[in-house]
Amino acid sequence: MSDPALYPYFLGPYGENDGLLEQLLVEFLRDHVYWRRNLHPEDPPAIPTMARYRPDYQAFESRLRQQLHQLSAALKRSVPFHSQRYLGHMVSDLLLPGLAAQILTLPYNPNNVSEEAAPVTLDMEREAGMQLAAMVGYAVDPRQVPCAFGHLTSGGTSANLQALRLALSVKCYPVALRAAGLPGVELPGSDAEAFMLPMEQAIALFCAAEAWLAGQSPRERRIWRRRIDAERVEHLGLAGFLAAHPRLQTPVVLAPATAHYSWSKGMKLLGLGRAHLVQVAERDMRLDLDDLERRLADCAARGQPVLMAVGVLGSTEFGTIDPIDGLCEARDRWAARGLGFAVHVDAAWGGYLLSLLRNEDGTLRAADAVGREFERFPRPEVHAAMAAVARSDSVTIDPHKLGYLPYGAGAFLCRDRRPMELLAEFADYVFADSSALPGSRLQHLGRYEIEGSNPGAIAAAVCVTHRVLPLDAKHFGRIQAATLSATEAFEDLLTEWAPRLRERFAVVVPFRPDCNLLCIAINPAGNADIGRCNDFMQRLRRRLSIDPAAPKADRSFFGSTTTLRGEAMGQEAMAALLRRLGLEPPADAEDLESTRLTVLRHTLMNPFLLDEVNGINYLQRYLAWLEMILPEVECEWSSATATGSGVH
C-alpha cells in the first residue's frame, strides 16, 4: 500500500534522501557564488583572503558557531513533524523540491512586492497562482473572460482576508458609481438594488464603467475617476460609506459555525464587526443548507445585504467538507431573486485534495474514476462538493498545509481577475491601452496583496514543486491518495479495535471522515458523566501532546484533541453519540446544544504511515500503544476524580 513513487519526494522520516538534498544544496550554493563572482569579474574581492586569520574575524566566527550550535541543540526540542509517529496537527514532512528551491533562492533574496525587486520569482508566484487555479477548475486562459487569478499570501488567514476585501470592494462599487452619477452606463435604480447585485453583475458594471472611461479624453477621465473614487468605500471607510447611504445596512457574512477563527479576525479588520459574521448551523459537522436557506430568506425579507457565504473544504478541526455545490446553487438562485453574494471556499486545509480530481490534461475525473483506488473515498456528495469549487467566486488554499511546503505559503484565488483592479493601491487602473487585457497589469503584486515585501523564495518553492509534481492525480495526487488510503486503513482497524475494548472503554468514531482527518471519542465503561469523560480525555491528551521541556523520544506518538460542540453536530447527532459512548445526554435542548465533548483528533498526513518495506503499520502500532496506556490513564483518572481533584 505504500507507494514507491513517493520515495524521492521527501527528505524522509529517517533522512533517507539526505544524499540527494546535500548534493543539491552544495551544487546550488556554489552556483550562487559563481554568479556573484561573474557579475563583474573585474571587481576584485573586497574581503581579503587572509581576513580569516585576523583575531576579530576568529572571535566573530567563534561566537557565530557557538550560537548556531546552541540553536541546533535547542531545535532538537522541535516537534518531529516528519515522523510517522506524529498524528497531531496539519503538518508533516516537507517536499524536497520545495525545500531545495527555497534554500537555493534564499541567498538571492528576491522580494515579490514588485517586478523590479523580483524579476524571476514574481512570475513564479503568478504561475503558482495559475497552477492552483487550474487545479480548482477555474478557467486560466488569459485570452478568455473570465480568467482566474491567484497570488500567494503569508497563509490562509491573509487569503481569507483578501477574499473579504475583494467581495466588499465589488459590492460597494456600483453604489459609488451611482453616487458619482456616471453617465454612459446603465446604473441600478436604487442604492439598495446596487448593493444587492450579484458579483457577476457588479463586475460587469465595473467593466462597463471602465470601458466608458477609456473612451473619454484624459482630462475627462481624470475628473470622473476622482468623482468615483471620492464615493468608494476605500476612500470613505465603511462607516463613512454607510453614513452616506443611510438606507444601506452593514452586509453580513454567512459561515458555518466551526469556521476558522481567521473569519472573525477578518470581520474585525475590515470594520464589518464580528456581529455581522452569521453562524450557519451544521448538521453532521457540515454546513446545513436548510439553515443557510432560512437565513438567506430572512436576509431577503429584511433587506439585509449579504457579502459572502463561506464553505469550508476540509475543516480545520474535523476535516469535513461543506456542500460547496449546494452553496453555489443557493447563490445562483438568490441572485435571480435580487440577493447577490459571493461564494468563497476556505480550502486552506483541503485544497490540494483537488489534485485527485484532475486528469493530466486538466479535465475533471469522475467520482468512479477517483474512487477506483479507494474503498470509500470520495462519497458522492464529497465529489460533488469538490467539483463545485470551480463555480465559486474565490478560494483559499494553503501550500504550507496539504501542499507539504514550508510555512509562509498561503494562496488566494479568484475566478474572475478583472475586479482585482479595485484593490490596487493606486487608482490609476486605466485600461487606456485597449490592447491591454483586463488584469494584465497585475505584475505589481504588492499593490494588490495585503502583504508588502514578501519572500520570493517561497514563490520559487511553490512553483517549482508544482512543476516537478503537477497538480493532477498522477503526480501530486499520489501524496493525497496515500494519506486517504491510510485514513481508510485506520477506519478499518478501528472497527476491529473498538469491540475488543468494549469491556473497559467505549470507542466511537463520531462522524465519517470526508478526507484525512479522523476523530475518536473514548469513554471509560460505566461513566455516564460528560464532564468526567472530558476530564479523562484531557489526561489522555497529556500523554500525546508535546511537552516543551521534555525530550521528544519520551512520547511514543504525538496527537491532538479537539472539542465537538452540540451546536455544530446538531442535537440529535450529539445525543446519539453520547448514548453510544454510554454518556447521559442532557434532557434540556439548550444544554444539549452547548454540550462540549473532547475527542482525539488525528491528522493523517504522513505518506509513510503504512510502511510495507519494513512491514510496519504505524496506525496499528498507535492503537496498540493506546490500548496499553488507556488503562493507566483510567487508573489515574478514577483515583483523581474519586478524590474530587479533576483537571480543568
Ligand SMILES: *Cc1c(COP(=O)(O)O)cnc(C)c1O
Ligand atoms: C489553517 C486554516 C486557516 C488559516 O490559515 P493560516 O495559514 O494558519 O493562516 C483558515 N481556514 C482553514 C479551514 C484552515 O484550516
